[in-house]
Amino acid sequence: MTIKLIVGLGNPGKNYKYHRHNVGFWFCDALAKLYAGNFKKRTKFFGEVTQINIFNHKIQLLKPTTFMNCSGQSIQSIANFYQINADEILIVHDELNINPGIAKIKSGGSHGGHNGLKNTIKILETKAFYRLRIGIGHPGNKLPIVDFVLNTPSKDELDKIQNALNNSLQVIEDVIKNNLDKVIKTLQKKEII
Template identity: 65%
Template structure:
C-alpha cells in the first residue's frame, strides 16, 4: 500500500514555527524542499498543501492551519476529497516519549495524549494510519508538558532533531512505496 498523503502536525504562524510541537511541519517543509514542492494555502482543506513525486508516487503534503487540537478537520477534508484511506496516510508529529535525535515509524495505535492525533483519530474514524514519531523528549513532569511543547528546543536538541529529520527523509522513499518494514529497520537502527 503506497502512502498518498503525508501530514505534518503543528501550529500555524510565525509565533509557533520554532516550537517543539511543530516538528511535523519541519518534516513536511524538508520534504517539499527535497522534492521541489511548493506549499499553497487551500481554504477547502483548512491548511497549506503541496504535491510532490516521491519514488514515482504522487504524494500530497499537508500542514493544517487549524491549530494542533483541530488537525483532524484538515486531514479529513483532503482525505475525503482525494479518496485517500487512513492506511495511505503518514502523520509526522512530535513525540514526548522519545528523546531528541530519535524517530520511530509506527502503524495504528492510540493517541498517547497527543491532541493532534486524538483529533485526527476522531475525524477519520480510524487510528489505522502511519505515524512518524519525532522525539522531542519529556520535561520530566506531566504538568510542564503544555509549556514544554510550546517552546523552542535548545541548540543541542535542535541539532539532534534536524539529524533525525534527515534520517527520516532518507527512508521516505521506502515508506511511500509501502516497504515500511525495511524503512523501520533502517530508521530504528540509526
C-alpha cells in the first residue's frame, strides 16, 4: 500500500473555518504548505485539490466542498479519475472519542458516528481506507454534539489539537512509506492529555 490520496474532512466556507469539525482541512492546509502545494477549486472533484510530492510519490490532497455529510461524492470522483484504490486513501478527520492533543492512525473500521466517514463508506462501498483521527474531545453527553463540533475550540483545546496536527505532520513521510507500526508508536509517545 502506498497512499496516493489524502483527504481532509471539513465544511467549506468562512463560517466553518475554525470549527473543530474542520481539523481535516487544517491538516491538509498545513501539509500543502509544508510541501509547496497550492489548492485550486476543481468542480469535477467537488473540492479543492493540489498535488504534492513526498519521497518521489505524487500525492493528491483533497478538501471536499460538498459539506461534511456528502464527502464521499468528492472522494469517489477523484479516486475514480486517478484510479486510486480505497487502501491508497488516507482520510484525516476530527474524532470525538479521542482527547485533544492525541492523534491516531488506523485502517478500516466503522464510521463511529462520524457523518463524513459514514457517507464515504456508503459511497465507496468499503471501509478499507486509512484514517488519521485527530482528537477533539467529547462534550460529555449526546445532545450538544452538533453544536460542539460546529464550534471553535477553547485556546487550551486548540493548542492541544495543533500539537496533534504537528505530530501528525512529522510522521507523514512514514505513513507514505507504509511504516504504520512506527507511526502508531511515534504518535503514542507524543500524546498530550
